[in-house]
Amino acid sequence: MSGQIKKKLIFFLLFIANILILFWCKEITDLIPLSKNIPLPMGIFLLLFINVLISFHSLQLNDLEKLSKLMLNNINEMVFIYDYRKQKYIATNQSIVEMLGYKPKEIINLDSIRALIHPDDTAVWDRDTGVIKEKVIKHDFTPYRSINRFRKKNGDTLYLETNSIPFKKGKDIIVISTCRDITEHIILAQSLQTSEKKYRSLYYNAQVGLSTSYMDGSKIIMANNKFAEMLGYTQPSEVEGLPSKDFWAVPQDRIKLIELLKQQHLVLNYPIQLICKNKLTKNFEIFARYDSVKDYIETNLIDVSEMSNAREKAEAANLAKDQFLANISHEIRTPMIGILGSVDLLEKSSLDQEQSANIATIRDCGEQLLSIINEILNVSKIELGLLTLNPEVCSLLDLFPDVSRLLEPVLREKGLQLVLNLDEKIPDKVVIDQTKLRQILLNILNNAVKFTSKGVIVIDAHIQTAINQNSNLLVSISDTGIGIPQSQQNKIFEAFTQADSSASREFGGTGVGLYICKKLIDSMEGEIWLDSCEGQGTIFHFKIPLQIMTNHQSADYESDQAEAYDYESNSLFEFNPVKILIVEDNELTQKIVGQMLNDYGFVVMYATNGLECLRIISESNVDLVLMDMQMPLMDGYETTGFMREDSELKNIPIIAMTANAMVGDREKCLASGCTDYITKPFKSEELVIMIKKHLSRNFRNKKHETESSRLINDLIPEFIADLKEMIEELNQAVKNKNHEMIKSISHDIKGTAGMYGFMEISETAAIMEKAAQDKSYKNIIALYYKIKILFQQANTKVS
Helix, strand or coil: CCHHHHHHHHHHHHHHHHHHHHHHHCCCCCCCHHHHHCCHHHHHHHHHHHHHHHHHHHHHHHHHHHHHHHHHHCCCCEEEEEECCCCEEEEECCHHHHHHCCCHHHHHCCCCHHHHECHHHHHHHHHHHHHHHHHHHCCCCCCEEEEEEEECCCCCEEEEEEEEEEEEECCEEEEEEEEEECHHHHHHHHHHHHHHHHHHHHHHHCCCEEEEEECCCCCEEEECHHHHHHCCCCCHHHCCCCCHHHHECCHHHHHHHHHHHHHHCEEEEEEEEEECCCCCEEEEEEEEEEECCCCEEEEEEEEHHHHHHHHHHHHHHHHHHHHHHHHHHHHHHHHHHHHHHHHHHHHCCCCCHHHHHHHHHHHHHHHHHHHHHHHHHHHHHHHCCCCCCCCEEEEHHHHHHHHHHHCHHHHHHHCCEEEEEECCCCCCEEEECHHHHHHHHHHHHHHHHHCCCCCEEEEEEEEEECCCCCEEEEEEEECCCCCCCHHHHHHCCCCCCCCCCCHHHHHCCCCCHHHHHHHHHHHCCCEEEEEEECCCEEEEEEEEEEEECCHHHHHHHHHHHHHHCHHHHHCCCCCCCCEEEEECCCHHHHHHHHHHHHHCCCEEEEECCHHHHHHHHHHCCCCEEEECCCCCCCCHHHHHHHHHHCCCCCCCCEEEEECCCCCCHHHHHHHHCCCEEEECCCCHHHHHHHHHHCCCCCCCCCCCHHHHHHHHHHHHHHHHHHHHHHHHHHHHHHHCCCHHHHHHHHHHHHHHHHHCCCHHHHHHHHHHHHHHHHCCHHHHHHHHHHHHHHHHHHHHHHC
């Protein structure tokens, strides 16, 4: 029943009630028989009560209508009421003013809400309207939800979620639609979608293997391109959805990882093996995180096999560097033995004062060059990690004075004073790597002498005993030199560094001495530091652990030493001649070393390779062999091996005589069966001491000075003859365009000419060797004629 009909009925009832009351009041009881039986007061009360009830009900209906309208207008959602029979909107609420900016009357007067829809969404609106019509036709009165973009009165756009409920009212069909503003939600969802796209793009294109899988290993939820690539797949979709546990080569590794993740939720650098697409296994390191809320495992894979390959390449590069250093050491040291050996022989010949001075200059320069070579090689050994410690029993009370005496000539030359302060508590015998200690002391002292023009250099040394009874050697070396600026002190222990770049020009040096000191001290588990003030001098401090020998240990050591070196006490007694075989393919080295030994009274024989060595020792009695380790046909290692396997030859002392100075070369020589090892170049005294050490018989120094002079005079003419022969061979190789032969002969000329001081010939031959390697025939011809002219000039001078 409509509200208007209810109102009319109520007014009608009120009208009848009032007439009845009026009749009672005028006592027109005859007109109404029923009233005769009702007392007048009761009748009046009854009619008034009915009047009140009807009036109250009428008021209640009005209040409910007002209340409904009030509630409709205060709903935050926009409400439309649409009459399908009249094809128009019959009501809306005040929320439309806030949402769209229209008044309710403006909406009701519209032919269609379609005019408020965003132009791009009208097709969607038409589709939704069609669905609602179809629901009405089918008497389907379930709600229908849709999302559309509306245009506000000011032209702005907003998203509205609409819930439409059709229902039947008599013959009319009414649709009530409520609209909720979801613009912020849509914008946030679009932003999240954009972020997710970016995240997925970053995830799938990351250069590390990423995957997400269920904790139970039943499924890989997501993986990126790199993860698929690492396992041999082309697309992540090939692995997504597969059981992650099926990829584990060792199931126990996965079980252990799960246990760790449950305990700490994050596991780093966990080594695993996974099965690739080709069914082969690869080594990985996994970073895993456990999401306990989702029960996911998120992993990051690192292909350890790639790192292993890189490590192998680095090791191969280091090995190549090591081999290069060994070869360059040999190449540099071989001519050095010619230079210093010739100087050694010349010093023993009859010389006037000027010649002696010149020879001394050559020796000084040669030894400086050898020192620089050794420093560079030491740096290379350090960089390759080839430093090894060789602790041995030594006397600090002898070592410090010995090192000091080595500096006496240069101290006298510069007018400097050296003061040595040794703590009286320093024991005589300790165990330490005395070779490295000597090198540390000499490097620091040479620096002090180099940068001090006047004043004094002081060495202070004492023993420090710690709480744990370990002992340290504490040394301080101070000078009164130029000092080191504060800004440069933190760089002073770096390789190839000097506090002032001009220092290398003024004072010389490579700038690696202190770097080597620090690395040597580090290898001995010690430390080094300095105190310095510019213009006032520098103090270097270092501390090195050592072992102090007990009296009992010291006595045993001295007994062993006396037994081992007893042969020196009778070194000048008469003896039968000692026969020494020099096995060396370099003819010049043969002659120089042979002359050194002749000067000390040895009988010398020569062999140019291992095969010739074996033949000679099988035919002659040989007391000792000096063995070059790099030779053609049969090298020193193989030759030594043969001798050690022969019962008649195995006891002959063999001293390895090589220019290789890398760590490990000595061990390699000794492992092959050599008795001892000496590095070229060496002084005659060093060689003789080593020979005496390994011979049971004694000998005396015969000092064949005339033979030394004769050898020196003979060397240059022989060199000219050899060079002439090599140039003739080079000429033939150039005519035949034999680049390998040109390269080989040029290499020989370069080394031989340089060793004898013909540097221009040597340098030209070096360029020719490079041209032969590059097969630059035009340059080879020009260089050949230059070498020929230089040879003719040298030959004329010698003649």
